[in-house]
Amino acid sequence: MRDLRILTGFLSLGLVLAGCTRTxxxxxxxxxxxxxxxxxxxxxxxxxxxxxxxxxxxxxxxxxxxxxxxxxxxxxxxxxxxxxxxxxxxxxxxxxxxxxxxxxxxxxxxxxxxxxxxxxxxxxxxxxxxxxxxxGYEEILGRELSEKYCARCHDQESTPERLSNYDNLAVKPHAFNEGDTLNPISDADLMAIIDHGGPALNRSPLMPPYGYTLSKAEIHALISYIRMISDPPYRAPGTFYAQP
Ligand code: HEC
Missing domain, CATH: 2.60.40.10 (Immunoglobulins)
Known part of the structure; x- marks a missing residue:
């Protein structure tokens, strides 16, 4: 901690020397x-x-x-x-x-x-x-997979790289941080719906099956990502809370 302060001190000194106008x-x-x-x-x-x-x-x-x-x-x-x-x-x-x-x-x-x-x-x-x-590593992988395969339906916002398809869907999927909807779904059920598609949980076939495209490890990475970004937080045994 002290090292950090010294480092920050040096950095701000550097900024002042560099003529930065920060007060x-x-x-x-x-x-x-x-x-x-x-x-x-x-x-x-x-x-x-x-x-x-x-x-x-x-x-x-x-x-x-x-x-x-x-x-x-x-x-x-x-x-x-x-x-x-x-x-x-x-x-x-x-x-x-x-x-x-x-x-x-x-x-x-x-x-x-x-x-x-x-x-x-x-x-x-x-x-x-x-x-x-x-x-962590696994959640970063999950985020990349989500951007590549899922976000076009699950994210209402379009980005320069991908157009959202959300508005065209007759049944609306949820954003992956919507904890009120996703937290009650067990890991096994998440695995099933991602692996086999909506009908595996008596949901709409508009949710496609990914079992042929993604490995089990990749689906696990997606689930880790979904759990980590959930709001309100997904509280399960083993969820890590960084201590002050
Ligand atoms: C073509 C559009 C589309 C794509 C792509 C898609 N989904 Fe879905 N997804 C849906 C729809 C529609 C539902 C809602 C089904 C229902 O409620 O009947 C859904 C539902 C779900 C659910 C249940 C929770 C919810 O949102 O209602 C999960 C979990 C899920 N999808 C995960 C994924 C994952 C992970 C990916 C990427 C690997 C993905 N989906 C890609 C359309 C899609």
Missing amino acids: PASNAASKPARGVSALVEVSGGKQAAAAGGMLLQPVIVQVNDDQGSAVPGALVSIRGPRGTIFDPPTGPTDSSGQFTTNVSLGEMAGRYQLTASALNAVGKAIELKVEEIAL
């Missing part, structure tokens, strides 16, 4: 942040990245006063489970009351709960939890 944290730290009442998430939660990798989007949190107005210049700190790196780990909110940090998750696959905090007028820490997901 040093000390400016705001000295001002009493009056009116700090709540921290809200602006964006960057619920992302999934490879374990040890950086999240694509930064995490942005906003400090509000008791009227719900943004508080500029409030000092925000953020911490997470072992191995999580923040750039920067602490700093003042900008003119729109927001603090932005880039996040790299630790090497362990699992869910990472990050805690952002700021002190209110009487020195009490106001906290906000943000959850992120670190994908």
Whole structure:
């Protein structure tokens, strides 16, 4: 941890030397942040990245006063489970009351709960939890397979690489993170519907069978991925929660 701080110190020194215009944290730290009442998430939660990798989007949190107005210049700190790196780990909110940090998750696959905090007028820490997901090798494979074979029906959004077919389907499939629908389905039933198609679970034949295309290991990888990104979380024995 100390090594990280030294490293971050060096990095920020480097940025300052390089003429970066980022405001040093000390400016705001000295001002009493009056009116700090709540921290809200602006964006960057619920992302999934490879374990040890950086999240694509930064995490942005906003400090509000008791009227719900943004508080500029409030000092925000953020911490997470072992191995999580923040750039920067602490700093003042900008003119729109927001603090932005880039996040790299630790090497362990699992869910990472990050805690952002700021002190209110009487020195009490106001906290906000943000959850992120670190994908292990198997889940990364599952994500690739999902993009290749499943997303065109299961994801309503089109991307430059693939057009969503969702709107054309008479029976609507669910996004793989829809835990309320997918969590109650057992691993064995997930295996059956992916292997043999919708009719295996008395569902629509619009869900095709993948048993000829994918190996058992690949279907397992898909199931691991589906379980890992589920929202609300899939809580099964053996689900790994990264410890603070
Ligand atoms: C051609 C469109 C299409 C593709 C491609 C497709 N599915 Fe489906 N899938 C469906 C439809 C439609 C349903 C809903 C069936 C029902 O509820 O009767 C479904 C249902 C499911 C379900 C049950 C949960 C739910 O969403 O209702 C799972 C699990 C599932 N699919 C997994 C997969 C996986 C894994 C892949 C890729 C390997 C895949 N599907 C590819 C159309 C598709």
